[in-house]
Amino acid sequence: MKKYILLIIFITLSLTGCAGYKELNELSIVTAVGFDKKDDNYELSFLIANSPKEGTSSKEGEAKTTVYVGKGKTIAEASKEVEQIIPKQIYLGHINVVIISEDISKEGFLNIADWLLRNPETRKKFYLLQAKDTSAKNILKIVSPLESFPSQSIATLIESNAESKSIATSVTYSNFISQILEKGYDPVLPSVSIKGNVKKGSNEKNLETTEPESYLVLGPLAIFKQDKLKGFSTEKESSMINIIKNDAKEINYNVKYQNEDISIESSKLKSKIEIKDEKNVTIKISGLGDIYHINNKIDIQNYKEINKIEKAWSKQLKNDLLKVIKKIQTEYKADIFGFGNQIYKNNPKKWEKLEKNWNNQYFPHLNIKIETSLKINQTGSLVKTIKEDKS
Amino acid sequence: MEKIEKNAKKVLEKTKKLYGNSPDVNTRIINIKGTNVGIIFLESSSQASTISDFIIKGTLYSSSNNNLFQNIFDNLKNNLFNSQLFTINDYKQFPYFLSSGFTIIVTDNSDEAIVMETRANLDRGVTESTSEPILRGSKDSFTESHSKNLGLIRKRIKDSNLWFDEIKLGRKTQTRISIAYINGITDKQKLNQIKNRLNKIDIDGILDSGNLRDYLIENKSIFPQIHSTERPDVVSQALLEGKIVIFVENCPFTLILPTVFIDYLHTSEDEYQKSSNITFTRVLRIIALIITVFTPAIYIAITTYDQNTIPDKLLISLAIQREGVPFPTSFEIILLTAIFEILRESDIRSPNSMSAAMSIVGALVLGQAAVDAGIVSPITVIVVAFTSICSLIFTDIDFMNGIRTWRFIFILAASLLGIIGILSFTIIWLIKLASLENLQTSFLSPFAPFNKKAQNDAIYRAPETKQIERPNYISNLNPHRQRRSQ
Numbered sequence: 001m002k003k004y005i006l007l008i009i010f011i012t013l014s015l016t017g018c019a020g021y022k023e024l025n026e027l028s029i030v031t032a033v034g035f036d037k038k039d040d041n042y043e044l045s046f047l048i049a050n051s052p053k054e055g056t057s058s059k060e061g062e063a064k065t066t067v068y069v070g071k072g073k074t075i076a077e078a079s080k081e082v083e084q085i086i087p088k089q090i091y092l093g094h095i096n097v098v099i100i101s102e103d104i105s106k107e108g109f110l111n112i113a114d115w116l117l118r119n120p121e122t123r124k125k126f127y128l129l130q131a132k133d134t135s136a137k138n139i140l141k142i143v144s145p146l147e148s149f150p151s152q153s154i155a156t157l158i159e160s161n162a163e164s165k166s167i168a169t170s171v172t173y174s175n176f177i178s179q180i181l182e183k184g185y186d187p188v189l190p191s192v193s194i195k196g197n198v199k200k201g202s203n204e205k206n207l208e209t210t211e212p213e214s215y216l217v218l219g220p221l222a223i224f225k226q227d228k229l230k231g232f233s234t235e236k237e238s239s240m241i242n243i244i245k246n247d248a249k250e251i252n253y254n255v256k257y258q259n260e261d262i263s264i265e266s267s268k269l270k271s272k273i274e275i276k277d278e279k280n281v282t283i284k285i286s287g288l289g290d291i292y293h294i295n296n297k298i299d300i301q302n303y304k305e306i307n308k309i310e311k312a313w314s315k316q317l318k319n320d321l322l323k324v325i326k327k328i329q330t331e332y333k334a335d336i337f338g339f340g341n342q343i344y345k346n347n348p349k350k351w352e353k354l355e356k357n358w359n360n361q362y363f364p365h366l367n368i369k370i371e372t373s374l375k376i377n378q379t380g381s382l383v384k385t386i387k388e389d390k391s
Numbered sequence: 392m393e394k395i396e397k398n399a400k401k402v403l404e405k406t407k408k409l410y411g412n413s414p415d416v417n418t419r420i421i422n423i424k425g426t427n428v429g430i431i432f433l434e435s436s437s438q439a440s441t442i443s444d445f446i447i448k449g450t451l452y453s454s455s456n457n458n459l460f461q462n463i464f465d466n467l468k469n470n471l472f473n474s475q476l477f478t479i480n481d482y483k484q485f486p487y488f489l490s491s492g493f494t495i496i497v498t499d500n501s502d503e504a505i506v507m508e509t510r511a512n513l514d515r516g517v518t519e520s521t522s523e524p525i526l527r528g529s530k531d532s533f534t535e536s537h538s539k540n541l542g543l544i545r546k547r548i549k550d551s552n553l554w555f556d557e558i559k560l561g562r563k564t565q566t567r568i569s570i571a572y573i574n575g576i577t578d579k580q581k582l583n584q585i586k587n588r589l590n591k592i593d594i595d596g597i598l599d600s601g602n603l604r605d606y607l608i609e610n611k612s613i614f615p616q617i618h619s620t621e622r623p624d625v626v627s628q629a630l631l632e633g634k635i636v637i638f639v640e641n642c643p644f645t646l647i648l649p650t651v652f653i654d655y656l657h658t659s660e661d662e663y664q665k666s667s668n669i670t671f672t673r674v675l676r677i678i679a680l681i682i683t684v685f686t687p688a689i690y691i692a693i694t695t696y697d698q699n700t701i702p703d704k705l706l707i708s709l710a711i712q713r714e715g716v717p718f719p720t721s722f723e724i725i726l727l728t729a730i731f732e733i734l735r736e737s738d739i740r741s742p743n744s745m746s747a748a749m750s751i752v753g754a755l756v757l758g759q760a761a762v763d764a765g766i767v768s769p770i771t772v773i774v775v776a777f778t779s780i781c782s783l784i785f786t787d788i789d790f791m792n793g794i795r796t797w798r799f800i801f802i803l804a805a806s807l808l809g810i811i812g813i814l815s816f817t818i819i820w821l822i823k824l825a826s827l828e829n830l831q832t833s834f835l836s837p838f839a840p841f842n843k844k845a846q847n848d849a850i851y852r853a854p855e856t857k858q859i860e861r862p863n864y865i866s867n868l869n870p871h872r873q874r875r876s877q
Contacts, residue, residue: 020809023720024694025713029706050710093699094706123699152703 027091031065032154034136035112037103041071042112044078045137046090067140075115092121097154098173099129099136099192105222105229113177113227124174127158130222132191132232138198142216154216158190161218166248167238168218180227183351184340184358188241191219191232225334225359233324240324243317244283244337246271252292255313263293264313264376275342278354278362282369283321288377289313300379314372321370329364339366393482395502399429402497402504406431406485416489421450426463431485432494437509442494445472446507450496464501475508487565514539520622523786525660532621533643537567540638540645543623544571548630555638556582558589560603564596567640568603571626576633578866581830585635585648600639600646607637607648609829613796615789616829618650625659633866649832649865652824653849655790656680666852673850676784683781684794687724688801688813690774695720696809712768721806723767727775728802730757732795735779836864 027050034045046068070081083090104112116122131139139154162170168190179187196214220238223230233241242248248269254261266289274282291300291309298305328334335341340358344351354362396402403418410416415435421428428450432442449471453463468478479488480503488495492510517539520532533540541555552574559565568589572582588606597603600619608616620626621643626636629647637646647654656676661669693700694709701709716723734753738746758776761767778798785791797820804812827834837845845862847853860870 021695022698023713024698024706024710025716027698027710029710031703031707049707050714091698094703096703121699 022089022091026088028086028088029091029094031094031152032097032099032140033092033095033116034099034101034131034140035075035104036101036135036137037107038071041073042075042078042104043069043071043135043137044075044082045069045140046082046086047140048086049094067137069137075112079115092119093123095122095126096152097127097129099131099139099154101131101136102229105130105189105224107228109176109224109227109229110180116173117177124177125172127155128171128173128176128189129154129158130189130191130229132193132219132222134194134198138194139192139216141198142194142214154192157192157216157218161190162247162249164250166242166251167220167235169221169242169245169247180224182338182341183344183355184335184342185338186226186334186336186359187224188221188245188336189224191222193217193219223328223332223334223336225332230332230334236320237324237327240321241328241336243269243285244271244273244321244325253289253313253317255309255316257309257312258298260295261293262291262295262298262309264289265292266290266374273337273339273342275339275346278343278350279365280367280369281339282371284371284373285317285321286373288375290378291376306376306379310374310376313376314374317374318370318372322368325368329366333359333364335359335363339363395480395482395497395504397499397502399427399497399499402482403429403431405482406489409486410489419447421447423450423453423463427499428463428467429497430494431489431497432509433489433492436490436492436511436513437494438492438511441509446494446496446509462500464498464503464505467496467498468505471505471507473507476505478503478505480504490565517543522788523620523622523625523658525622525658528660528663529622529624531623533623533645535641535643537569537638537640540623540643541569541571544626544630544636547623547627548573552576553630556586558586560589560592560594561597562593562595564598566597568597569638571630571636571638573630573633576631576861576866576869577635578633578868581649581866582635584830585637589637597639599642600637600644601642603637603639603646607646607829610827612793612823612827612834614652614793614824614827614834615787616650616827616834618647618654618787619644619789620647621645622659628659628662631872632861633868649830651832651836651864652834653837655785655787656850658786661852666854669852670850673852677850679781679784680794683778683784684798685801685813686778686781687728687774687798688805689810690771691721691724691802692805692809692813695806709768709770712770715765716768717766719806720771721802723771724775724802725799727757727761727767727771728778728798731775731779832864837862 028046028048029050030046031049032047034043034047036043036045048066048068068082068085070078070083070085072078072081079090098116100109100112117124129139158168158170161168169188171187171189176187176189179185193216194214195217196212198214220233220235221241222232239248239251239253243251250265250267251269252263252265254263256262266287269285269287272284272286274284276282294300298309300306325337328336335358340351340354340363343354396405399420403420407416407418415433417432417434419430421430430442430446430450450467453466453470468476485495485504488506492508493506494509496505496507514534514536517531517534519530523532531543533543545553550573554572554574556570556572558568558570560568570582570585570589585607589603592603592606594602604615604617604619610616618629626645626647629636635648637648639645656673661673698706713720718726734749734757738749741749758772762769762772782791782794782798785794800820801813801816804816806812808815825833825835825839833840836842837849842862842864844860845864847858848862859873859875861872863870
C-alpha cells in the first residue's frame with residue numbers, strides 16, 4: 001500500500017511539475033515596448049535586452065539590445081508576428097518602459113491597454129511615456145552612453161527628473177489606468193522626444209563619441225482627456241501643473257524683482273485643493289524656498305527685502321498658476337487636477353448630477369482662487385553678490 | 392562459572408590451549424617449597440618490567456621468608472606491591488583480565504587466583520582536538536584510554552556526585568561502557584531508559600560509540616539525535632546541565648543524551664566568550680544553516696519559474712551568463728554540488744600530502760575550467776561555493792550530512808515544482824523535525840514546544856550572571872545552577 005501511495009505522489013509531482021518552467025537562456029527579455037500605428041496597422045516594437053554581444057564570450061556578461069518590430073491589425077496579431085521573428089520565447093515580465101505614439105494616444109489609449117493588462121506575465125508598475133514628434137520605435141532605438149540599454153536610460157531619466165526638475169513626473173501604468181477609471185479625473189503623461197539624428201543615434205557608435213549625435217529628452221507633460229491625447233503643455237506649464245498636482249519635489253522658479261531675475265529653488269511645495277461647491281475652488285500653496293542666484297544689488301540680510309521678494313514670488317507664482325489653469329480649462333477641457341474627483345469624494349450624489357456635463361459646462365467655468373504662503377528659508381552661503389563685492 | 396583447578400601446572404596448560412598456543416601467552420612456574428606458583432600474562436598487553444619487578448621479585452621474596460610461610464596464596468595476596476590487586480574464583484574471567492593486561496597468579500593450594508594490573512601503555516597521550524578546533528577554551532581532547540577519559544572529567548568535576556555506571560558490551564570485545572551523570576541533577580528516568588536500551592544489546596563487538604547510536608534513539612531520522620564530541624569541556628558542560636554522557640572504551644568520541652537541534656548550533660566556546668557577541672554569532676550560524684539548505688533550491692526556483700522576482704539588471708546579467716550552457720539549471724546545480732561532495736569526501740580520506748594537489752585540481756576544474764568550457768555558468772559556481780562554505784560551519788559530521796540530504800531534496804523539489812515545491816517540502820521538513828523525540832525531549836526544544844525559560848541560552852545568550860537555571864527541558868531536578876547575584 002505504501003509503495004502505491006509513493007508511486008502516486010511521484011506521478012502527480014512529475015506531472016504537475018514543469019508548468020511554467022523556463023530556462024533563462026531560452027528567454028528573450030523584453031524591457032521596453034513601443035506602440036505605433038501606421039495606416040490601419042499597429043506596429044509593436046520590442047526592445048530585447050539580452051542579446052549577447054558579438055565576439056564576447058558568455059562569461060563576460062555583456063549585453064546588446066535589439067529592437068524587433070511586428071505589424072498587425074490588432075496588437076495580438078502584431079505580437080504574434082514578433083514572436084515569429086525572435087527565435088526565443090518572449091518574456092514580458094521585466095518591462096520597464098512603455099512608449100506610445102501620438103497617433104495611438106489621439107485615437108484612444110484604451111484600445112491597446114487591454115493587451116498589456118490581460119497578460120499575466122507583465123508587471124503593472126512600468127513607466128508609461130508619450131512619444132512626441134517621433135515614433136515610439138525610434139525612441140527605443142536610441143542608445144545612451146550612460147546606461148547600458150535604452151529602456152534603463154529612459155527609466156533613470158524619469159526618476160531623476162521627477163526628483164530634481166519636476167517637469168516630467170513618473171507615471172506608472174497602473175497609475176495611469178486608475179486615473180482614467182476614476183471619476184472626475186483626467187490623466188497626464190510625461191513625453192519623450194529625440195534631439196538629433198535618429199539614424200546616427202541608434203548606431204552603437206553613438207556610444208563611442210564624446211558628444212552623442214542624438215539623445216533622448218524628457219519633454220513636457222502630455223494632457224489627456226480620458227484616454228485621448230489633447231495636447232502638450234510647455235515646460236513651464238508642466239512644472240506649474242506639477243505644483244498643483246502635488247507632484248513637484250524640487251522646483252526652480254525665477255522671480256522678477258527690480259527688473260532682475262532671482263532664482264528660487266523650493267523643495268517642499270505643497271498644494272491643497274479645497275472645493276466648496278461646483279463653482280468655486282481654492283488652491284492653497286505653501287512651502288519654503290532657497291535663494292539660488294541673485295544678480296542685482298539687494299541687501300538680502302534685510303528681512304524687509306526678503307519680505308518683498310517673498311511677496312513678489314507669491315504674486316508671480318499665483319499668476320502663472322492661474323494662467324495654466326485657465327488654459328487647461330478653456331483649451332483642453334480636461335480635469336487633470338481632479339477637481340471633479342474631489343466633488344465626487346465629498347458628495348457622490350451631487351457628482352451624479354454634474355458628471356455628464358462636468359468637462360464641458362462646469363469645469364471650464366470654475367472660479368479658481370489661489371492662496372499662497374511662501375517663505376524664503378535660506379539665502380545661501382553668500383551675503384552679497386560677487387559683483388557687488390568687487391565694486 | 393567454572394572452577395579453577397588446584398593445580399597450577401594444569402591451569403597454565405589449559406590457558407595456553409584456550410588461546411590456541413598463541414606465542415604471546417607467557418607462563419612461568421615458580422616452585423616454592425614444593426608448592427607450584429603459576430604466573431600467566433599476555434606479553435602483548437602487559438608490561439614485562441612491571442611483572443618481573445613486582446610479581447617475580449615479590450614471589451621469590453615470600454618464598455625466602457620462612458617465618459611467614461603459612462599459606463603461599465595468602466602470603467602472596469598480602470605481600471605483592473600493587474594498587475590493583477584482587478582475587479577471582481571463576482576461570483571464565485581469565486580471558487578478559489589477560490587481554491586487558493592483567494597478570495594472573497594461581498597456586499596449587501587454592502581454587503582462587505590473584506589478578507594484578509600490569510597493563511602495557513598502548514595509548515597515545517592527551518592531544519589537541521582535531522575534529523572540533525576552537526580558539527578560546529581548553530585544548531585537550533579524549534583519547535582511546537578509558538580511564539584517562541574518565542579522569543579528564545573527574546579533573547573538571549570534583550564532586551563525588553559525578554557517578555559512572557559501567558556495563559560491558561560485546562560478546563567478543565567485552566567493551567567497557569561508562570554512563571556518566573551527576574547524581575542529583577540528572578533525571579533518573581532517562582538514565583534508566585538508557586541503561587535498559589544498552590542492556591538489551593547482544594552483539595559480538597562494540598568498537599566505537601557510533602555503534603551504539605542506533606540503539607539509543609526512538610525515531611528514525613536523517614539527522615543525528617545524539618551529539619558526539621571529543622572535548623572534555625563540552626562533556627562537562629553537558630553533565631552540569633543534567634545530560635547523560637556515554638563513554639566507550641577505546642573510543643575518543645563520547646555520546647551526549649538527550650540532544651536537541653539547537654545543540655548543533657552551539658559550540659563550547661559560546662560559554663567562554665562574551666555573551667552579546669555570541670548571540671550575534673549564533674544568528675550568523677542560523678543564517679548559514681538556512682543558506683546552506685535553501686540557496687541552491689531557491690536559485691533554481693527563481694531562475695526557472697519565477698523570473699519576475701529577479702531585479703532587471705541581475706536578470707539580464709544571469710541570462711547572458713547562461714547563454715550557451717547546454718544543461719538545465721537544476722542539472723547544473725546537482726552536478727556541481729555532487730562534485731563538491733565528492734571532493735570533500737576524497738579530501739577527508741586522502742593522506743595529508745595529497746590534499747594540496749586535490750584542492751588545486753578542485754579549484755581549477757570546478758571554478759575555472761568548467762566555466763571556461765561553457766559547461767556551467769559562473770553564477771552556478773558562486774551559488775554552490777557559497778552553499779558549501781556555509782555548510783562547513785557545523786562541526787558534527789552527521790549533522791552536516793543530514794543537511795546535505797535535505798539540500799538535495801529541496802533541489803529536486805525546486806526543479807520540479809519551483810517555489811511551491813520548496814514551501815511544501817519546508818513544511819514537511821519542519822513536521823519531521825518537530826516529531827522527533829528522544830528521552831521525553833522533543834528535538835526542537837526549546838522552540839517547539841516553546842519554553843520561555845530556556846530561551847536565555849538557545850539563540851539569545853544571556854550574560855553569565857543572568858543564567859540562573861539549568862535548561863528545564865532536560866531535567867527538572869535541582870534547577871538552580873547559581874545563586875542569584877545581588
